[in-house]
Each structure stands twice: as C-alpha cells, then as structure tokens.
Amino acid sequence: MHFNSRYPSLNPRLFHHQSPVPLKGAKAGHFNAALADQLQWSASDQAAWVEICSGQKTFTEFEPLAMVYAGHQFGQWAGQLGDGRGLLIAQILDRDHQTIDLHLKGAGLTPYSRMGDGRAVLRSVIREYLAGHALNALGVASSNAVGFTTSTQGVQRETVEMGAMLLRSSDCHIRLGHFEWINQYQPELLAEFTQKCIEWHYPECLDAEQPILAFATQVIQRTAVMIAKWQLVGFAHGVMNTDNLNISGSTLDFGPYGFMERFRPNWINNHSDYNARYTYQQQPSMGHWDLWTWLNNLIPLAKPEQKEQFKQDLAQCLEHFEATFLEHYQLGLSQKMGLPHFHKDSFNCAMAFLHILQSEQLDYTGSFIRLQNQAYTALRDDCLDTRQFDAFLTQYQTIRENQAVDVLDAEMRLANPQYILRNHMAQKAIELAQQDDFSEVERLFQLLSQPYRKQTELEQAEDLVPPPSDVPEVMVSCSS
Incomplete structure (x- = not known):
C-alpha cells in the first residue's frame, strides 16, 4: 500500500x-x-x-x-x-x-x-x-x-x-457533523479544520476569490448530484442525519437503506423512521436541510464586521442545490425514458409515467426495462387504468417521432439497470451466510458488478421482480 x-x-x-x-x-x-x-x-x-x-x-x-x-x-x-x-x-x-x-x-x-x-x-x-x-x-x-x-x-x-x-x-x-462538533465544543479549531478540508478535498477552491464560499458551493453541488442519482436508481438511504453525510458528496453510512421496488415515493424503508422523515420522496428536501444546518456552522469563519454579508453569501451558495439537483435529475430521467431532454414536454411525459407506476404499484426498475425494450403491451396489461397508460404512450411516441431514436435508445440502455439489490435478495444471502455459506454473496457480488448488462447465466427469477404483494416486506431498522 x-x-x-x-x-x-x-x-x-x-x-x-x-x-x-x-x-x-x-x-x-x-x-x-x-x-x-x-x-x-x-x-x-x-x-x-x-x-x-x-x-x-x-x-x-x-x-x-x-x-x-x-x-x-x-x-x-x-x-x-x-x-x-x-x-x-x-x-x-x-x-x-x-x-x-x-x-x-x-x-x-x-x-x-x-x-x-x-x-x-x-x-x-x-x-x-x-x-x-x-x-x-x-x-x-x-x-x-x-x-x-x-x-x-x-x-x-x-x-x-x-x-x-x-x-x-x-x-x-x-x-x-464534524463541523457541528467543532462549533459546539472546540470552536477555535474551525478555521484550521476548514482550511485542511479545502486543501485535501477541494484544492481548486484555494485559488477562488473567497475559498470558503467556493468550498461550500462545491459541497452543495456534489451532494445535490449524489441525491439526484439516488432518486434515478430508486435508492433510499434511510438515515440522512448530518453525521451520515460527508463533504465529498459520496454515499456513506447507509444502514437501513432500500432500493425501491414497487414505486411508492412515500415508502418508509427504515422502520426506525417513525415520522417518515427519510422516505424516498423526502431525500432532496432533507439533503437541503442538512446542508443548511451545515452552512450555519461556517458563519463563525467570517470577520465580525462581515458576518451579515457572509450569511447572505452562504444563503446564495445554498441556492445552487435545487438548480443542480433538478438539472441532473431531469436529464437523467429523460435518459431513462429515452426522451430528448431538450424537448419541452419530455419531463411532463416522464412524470406521467411515474404517476402510472405509483397508481398501479408497478416495479420501478422493471418498468423502465420494459419501456426500454418497447414491451408496451406487457406494461399496459399490468395496468388497471388502461386509458391512463394509452394517453401516456401516445404522448411518449409523439415526442420520440423525428428524433434520433437510436441515440435515445442507447442512452436508455446506459441509464436503466437490469439489476438492483432488492431486500429479499440481500436477505437470502444473509440467511445462507449465517449458515457459513457465502455462495449467494458471491453470486450477487458478480451480478451487481455489471448491473446494466443482462446476465442470464447468473440471474434468478426473483432478482427481476418484487415479492408478491401478499408477502410481507423485509423490515430493516437502525439496529446493526
């Protein structure tokens, strides 16, 4: 090493x-x-x-x-x-x-x-x-x-x-949470600690006119991109406390996480989350809240006579969160749908598809694969409200007319995983491992190594669908 x-x-x-x-x-x-x-x-x-x-x-x-x-x-x-x-x-x-x-x-x-x-x-x-x-x-x-x-x-x-x-x-x-601890218990360490964070993780900010503001903006933008990617693959972190988000915008400390199966934006994947704070649909707003809390801990870095202006500058840094999140989420969703992101109706069409998945309780990952494979009849057959699906499909095909469909289809293949780590898949691997059999851990490790490529030699039928609706979900908590 x-x-x-x-x-x-x-x-x-x-x-x-x-x-x-x-x-x-x-x-x-x-x-x-x-x-x-x-x-x-x-x-x-x-x-x-x-x-x-x-x-x-x-x-x-x-x-x-x-x-x-x-x-x-x-x-x-x-x-x-x-x-x-x-x-x-x-x-x-x-x-x-x-x-x-x-x-x-x-x-x-x-x-x-x-x-x-x-x-x-x-x-x-x-x-x-x-x-x-x-x-x-x-x-x-x-x-x-x-x-x-x-x-x-x-x-x-x-x-x-x-x-x-x-x-x-x-x-x-x-x-x-490092910044929260320093401010609460050792405030005299804040300036040096922040300087080291910039030197180690954001050295490009050292040349900025105001390095601390440039650093804050970068942390905010990277976190927004990370959460946008969570949303696109249906990942719910489960416990987005300020001590579980880091300054590099990489996912950390996901214990009671879940990859969403049937599309339920209000799904509580962590049954310790009694108030539904960290559901899938709440993740962008909770990320924004955590970053707002963090920014308050940077205020003491300002000189006393500049504190009010510094507060306003930090608030402007936070404004990058929503814009960055929406940019990456809307682009990624268009790619998952095989729609041109520049078309004025693409996002609304994508939202109509998500509404169908929600109202019909369809599998999130599998439904995008069906759309990618143009298995429209199979999708329609799973819908009770077929008129809703027909209206969506008409709009979808209209938007794709006269577009570079080959390019859009290639983007779909790169944006839609064939496999996610469903809770019941992980649970099976755990139960076998508890009997000293790690073969299922190895199979899933190999399968998930290339999630965008079909692997018929490795996959099992239960990898591709959620459990039947009458089968209780695997419950996950903060206990670990």
Whole structure:
C-alpha cells in the first residue's frame, strides 16, 4: 500500500488513537479483489486480507484512530457522537493517486460508543458490503468495501447474532457533523479544520476569490448530484442525519437503506423512521436541510464586521442545490425514458409515467426495462387504468417521432439497470451466510458488478421482480 496519512496531522482533540479489538474465531467472508487492486494492495497485503479485515493486523505507517463528531439525528440535535465502533486504520493512494480512507467497522468500543457495544453483526455487514458495491457499479458516488469477515463470537441485538467486521473504503469520512462538533465544543479549531478540508478535498477552491464560499458551493453541488442519482436508481438511504453525510458528496453510512421496488415515493424503508422523515420522496428536501444546518456552522469563519454579508453569501451558495439537483435529475430521467431532454414536454411525459407506476404499484426498475425494450403491451396489461397508460404512450411516441431514436435508445440502455439489490435478495444471502455459506454473496457480488448488462447465466427469477404483494416486506431498522 502507498500511505498518505493526513487526518492524524489534525489537532488531537479531533480523534482518539486506539487499536482494534479482534473478534473471536475470525474467518473469511468475502473479498473484493478488484478494489484491493485499485487501492494498490500488494500481493502480501491481499494474502493477509482476513487478518487486515478482522483487525488482527494494523500498519506501522498509520496508528488507528476513532473520529469525534456530532450531528442532528432525525432532525434533533444529538450532541457528541463519533466513531463508536469504527476505526480509521489507514489512508492510502489508489491507482488514480486519490487518497482513500480504510475504515474498519465493528472494531470494538471507543470513547464515542455511548450505549453501544462497538460491534457489528453479519447481516448489516453483508447489506453494507453488497450495497456499496452495487452503488459504485451503478455510477453513484459511494463508499465501498475491500472485504468482510465473520466470527464465532456472538453479539447481542434483538437476539444473539454473529459478530462481523467490514473494511470500508471511502474518499472521505469527514462529515457535516464534524463541523457541528467543532462549533459546539472546540470552536477555535474551525478555521484550521476548514482550511485542511479545502486543501485535501477541494484544492481548486484555494485559488477562488473567497475559498470558503467556493468550498461550500462545491459541497452543495456534489451532494445535490449524489441525491439526484439516488432518486434515478430508486435508492433510499434511510438515515440522512448530518453525521451520515460527508463533504465529498459520496454515499456513506447507509444502514437501513432500500432500493425501491414497487414505486411508492412515500415508502418508509427504515422502520426506525417513525415520522417518515427519510422516505424516498423526502431525500432532496432533507439533503437541503442538512446542508443548511451545515452552512450555519461556517458563519463563525467570517470577520465580525462581515458576518451579515457572509450569511447572505452562504444563503446564495445554498441556492445552487435545487438548480443542480433538478438539472441532473431531469436529464437523467429523460435518459431513462429515452426522451430528448431538450424537448419541452419530455419531463411532463416522464412524470406521467411515474404517476402510472405509483397508481398501479408497478416495479420501478422493471418498468423502465420494459419501456426500454418497447414491451408496451406487457406494461399496459399490468395496468388497471388502461386509458391512463394509452394517453401516456401516445404522448411518449409523439415526442420520440423525428428524433434520433437510436441515440435515445442507447442512452436508455446506459441509464436503466437490469439489476438492483432488492431486500429479499440481500436477505437470502444473509440467511445462507449465517449458515457459513457465502455462495449467494458471491453470486450477487458478480451480478451487481455489471448491473446494466443482462446476465442470464447468473440471474434468478426473483432478482427481476418484487415479492408478491401478499408477502410481507423485509423490515430493516437502525439496529446493526
């Protein structure tokens, strides 16, 4: 590995050094060899992946540490939080010379564990492992994972479950909540911390007339693009607290997530979300709220005589969120529909299609594939209100007349995944893994590696459709 240790250079009040505490009877789960290669792991590193991914081996070049941060959770100030079960065990350069964090999840108690036990369980580790892999393959900026290990050690949740560890990789673990913690508890660190964030993650902003405002704008725009991509593939994060969004605009800490199947924009995928704060349809507004909360923590960076003007400037930065989100969402939706994005009626036509999916409770991913394959009769046959579908189809075909249909169809194929990680797919892999059978994890890993390509040799019938409407949904909570 090629180390580029940056975070330990910050003020030591921002973290706590400690070593991971390995689980008893650690053993192999699954290894992402392609990612390890991208991260420039040597042959000896790869041979020792179980020891690394289970906390048995650390590196002399980097002393593991737990970060401290704060946050708003479900809209309420939660005070000091931090890495309660995870440790940053390395920062390394990948083949593109980008600095990547290696973060070991389930590594034991830290000073920030609060009421937790510092551990992770196999079911949540597998869900995060497969989802990070799926999101990256779908083209959504996200953390990933080099591998996970299981163990013979039990961990108490609702029942006793198998303990596990995940070695997560991410371009950034600096959360919006880091700024909240500094402002609340160590405000004198804010200027230096912000400067380092800009140097490390947005160096192009250093040459701007007002680097802090340029930095804020970039964070806002990247977050808006990320959420637009979530919406386009039907991904619901489930717990968009300010401590779960980072400054690089890459998906992080998705525990009770879900890929939407039947199109229900108000679907609560996290049954700990009692007030439906983080439903699919709420994600853009919740992202906007989190960023507004974060911007308030930048105000102290202004000189006293410039504070009011700085507030107005930050508010103008936030105005980029809606425009950026809509630009990317509308373009992406047109591509999914095979419609020219410049046509005045394309977005309305796309909205009419989504309304049909919602009112008829059709599968989101599968319906776009049918549209792509021009399986209009099959789509119509699934509709109770056929007149609504006929009106849509007339408008759709009218817009596509006299257009470069071959180009539009090619865009559709690149925009519509054949496969997403449906909850019942992940659950099957988990149940087999709990019996020491990781074959389904491997099958899904391979299937989700190329989600836009039809893979008849790997797919199973249940990969393509939601469960029957009379089958209870797999329920997912924040318990992990």
